[in-house]
Amino acid sequence: MRAAIFTIDSGAYKAKAESAAASALKRMLEQVGLEVKAAGLLPQEREVVSSVMRQLSDSGSVELILTTGATGYMEGDCAPDALSDVAECMLPGIPEALRAYNLRYSKKAVLDRMAAGIRKGTLIINLPESAKTAKEDMEYILPEVVQVVENINL
Structure with missing residues (x-):
């Protein structure tokens, strides 16, 4: 399975910083045998994020797109909107x-707007x-992620 990982953070994007979340996810996915074809930062701009998701899905270059960040309710938190x-x-x-899983640690989890969906054989998860x-979170749902990707690409 081929994956892409993007952190959505305008400040980090402008500073060309590293994303700890993307790096952690990349290591974890590679350890279980997934190939990470792309990883990087995107600005908190809905049109940019949706365009990247659309392009990767439509090209068939990856079966899984993960985004980190921009899932809250503040201005600029556009990941779930771009996915939709x-x-x-x-x-x-x-x-x-x-x-529900994250509520174990913080009641603030109820404020998160994470989303997940499918486009042309690609599973996208915020x-x-x-x-x-x-x-x-990814470790928790990995078996189901693999199952979904296998099923939608039969």
Whole structure:
């Protein structure tokens, strides 16, 4: 399975900084045998994020796109909106399960707007900005992620 990972953070994008969350996810995915074809930063601009998701999905170059960050309710938090712009099928159970899982640590998890959906054989999932939480969330749902990707690409 081929994946792409993007952190959505305008400040880090402008500073050309490293993303701890993307790095943690990349290591974790590679350890379980997934190939990370792209990883990087994107500005908090809905049109840019949706364009990248659309391009990667439509090209067939990856079967999984993970984003970290920009899942809250503040201005600029556009990851779930960008995903809903491009998804052909939303998968509300994934973010619902992750929010419930994250409530173990913080009641603030109820404020997260993570989303998940499918576009042209590509599963797209928004994850939190925290490297620790994003990695733990992905580990929690990895078997289901693999199953979804295998099923939509039969």
